[in-house]
Amino acid sequence: MERRIDILDNVFAHFLKGSRVFRNREVLRHDYVPDYLPHREEEILRLGEITAPTLRGSPCSNVFIYGKTGTGKTAVAKFVLNRITQKAKEINSQVRVCFVNCRLAGTEYRILAALCSSINERVPFTGLAVGELFDRFRKSLESQGVILLAALDEIDALVKMRGDTLLYELTRINESLNRSKVSIIGISNDLKFKEFLDPRVLSTLSEEEMVFKPYTAEELQDILMERAKIAFHEGVLSEEALKLCAALAAAEHGDARRALDLLRVAGEVAERRGDTKILEEHVREAQKRIEHDRVYESIKSLPTHSKIVLLSALILSRFDSDHSITGEIYNLYSELCEQLGMSPLTQRRVSELINELDVMGLLNSRVVSLGRYGRTKKISLGIPRKIIIDVLSEDEILKDMLNYKPRFLSSLQ
Ligand SMILES: Nc1ncnc2c1ncn2[C@@H]1O[C@H](COP(=O)(O)OP(=O)(O)OP(=O)(O)O)[C@@H](O)[C@H]1O
Ligand SMILES: [Mg+2]
Known part of the structure; x- marks a missing residue:
């Protein structure tokens, strides 16, 4: 009995001592x-220069920020807004600041509710019409x-879901305000987003434009180094591992989020193995895990019909891979649909789904004569088959x- 307690004691002590790899995982x-x-x-x-006039009670130009994913758009916007908020408190300025992620908010109602709450206007969670809320x-x-x-992050999500009515209203709101003004920071990683917009909305929204470029491997190294100082205990992260995280993320498209994910997961891999130094092998393992999770x-998240197409390819691959031509996939797909009620x-639509799955790397298709x-x-x-089965x-x-055993296969064999 005593021995058992000793063993548990060790477990607790180890746990309480905290991680030997992470100093602060949260960062x-x-x-x-x-x-x-x-x-x-x-x-x-x-962005600070553009938005600073708001501190003196004047509206600033609207800004449109775009750039690929993980290039620091959200981080920079939040950073600047935090500083404006701080400064406004210090000098007792009349500026109000609001940061909304349109994709997470999901509806025009919730976006408007967030805007209202930033000016201390209480609104119910639901129940009003959007127009009423706007008034x-x-x-x-x-x-x-x-x-x-107001920063509207991932603003493309709003427009793709709901059209640009709300944006249109927001960009026009100043015309009907005398004592107040709204300035908008729009953020998007979809470079084609502009094409979706009414030209009048676009021109108002992008009085100023900022483009965030992807980070280079060297830049990512600096970003990782800064974060590693607070995230890990001293001496835990090897230089080779850090460089590899930066290089892998730069090879994709200079995405800082990907680089930081690699770093975090590499730390977790090392920790789980009981290692106290993060090496290249931990990063390689981290890359595999992240890729696995991504796939x-x-x-x-595929729509059901695409899943059935993938399932058809999976089932056919059990038999004879030569049989996996569009026609067979379609036959089996139809059979499965029938089974599922x-x-x-149409075959044409299924061909399109196959192309989409090909673009996503889930299927490989090759034209043969x-x-x-x-x-x-x-x-x-x-x-790998296993991941689809999982x-x-x-x-x-x-x-x-x-x-499922395909009916039509018997006629082919
Ligand atoms: N220059 C930087 N220094 C430190 N950390 C950074 C830097 N740029 C980005 N990051 C970090 O990388 C991650 C991704 O950055 P961020 O969320 O700002 O990207 P984004 O451009 O908004 O991407 P998305 O278009 O996908 O929303 C965040 O965790 C952020 O803190
Ligand atoms: Mg972002």
Whole structure:
């Protein structure tokens, strides 16, 4: 008995002592905004210069920020808004600041509710019409006589979901305000987003424009080094591991989020193995895990018909890979739909789904000639079978179909 207690004591002691790898894991989370953003000084300065007039009670130009994912747009915008908020308190300025992520907010209602709450206008969680909410927002602004600096992050999500009515109203709101003004910082990583916008909205929204470039491997190294100082105990992160994280993330497209993910997961791999130094091998393992999770998530979030197409390719690959041509996939897909009581899409639509799965890397398709019978596509799986089976066996609709025996195969063999 005593021995057992001793063993547990060790477990507790080890746990209480904390990690031997991480000093502060929190700073590697996606929403952490560091105090220092290496290689974004120019962007911070420019956004600071553009928005500074709001501190004196004047509206500033609207700004449109775009750049690829992980280039620091959200971090820079939050950083500057935090500083404006701080300064406003110090000098008792009438500026109000609001940061909304449009994708997470999800609806126009919630975006407007966030804007209202930033000017202390209480609104119910639901129940009002969007137009009504907008009027309350406008009235409240006007009665308070304030400048509102509103950052709309992932603004493309708003427009893709709901069209640009709300943006249109927001960009026009100043025309009907006398004592107050709204200035907007719009942020997007979708470079084609501009094409979706009404030209009038676009021109108002992008009075100023900022483009964030992808980070180079060297820049990512500096970013990682700064974060590693607070995230890990001294001497834990090897230089080679740090360089590899930066190089791998730069090879994709200079994405700081990816670089930080690699660093965090590499730390977790080392910790789990009981190692106290993070080496290149931990980073390689981290890369595999992240890739696995990415593929897993991308399959999981596919629409049902795409999942059935993938399942068809999976089932066919069990038999003879030569049989996986578009026609067979379609036959099996239709059979599966019938079994599931769903109506199948047209062959043409299924071909499009196959192309999409190809672009995502989940299927490989290659055009082959069938001699005088024309051409078809030969299709194989782009990823290990196991991962598809793992995802689909958790799918309520499709899990029972994993071992389905195709009827039409007997006629082919
Ligand atoms: N210059 C930097 N210094 C330190 N950390 C940074 C820097 N740039 C980005 N990061 C960090 O990298 C991650 C991704 O950055 P951020 O969220 O700002 O990217 P983004 O451009 O908004 O990407 P997305 O378009 O996907 O929203 C965040 O955790 C952020 O803290
Ligand atoms: Mg962002």
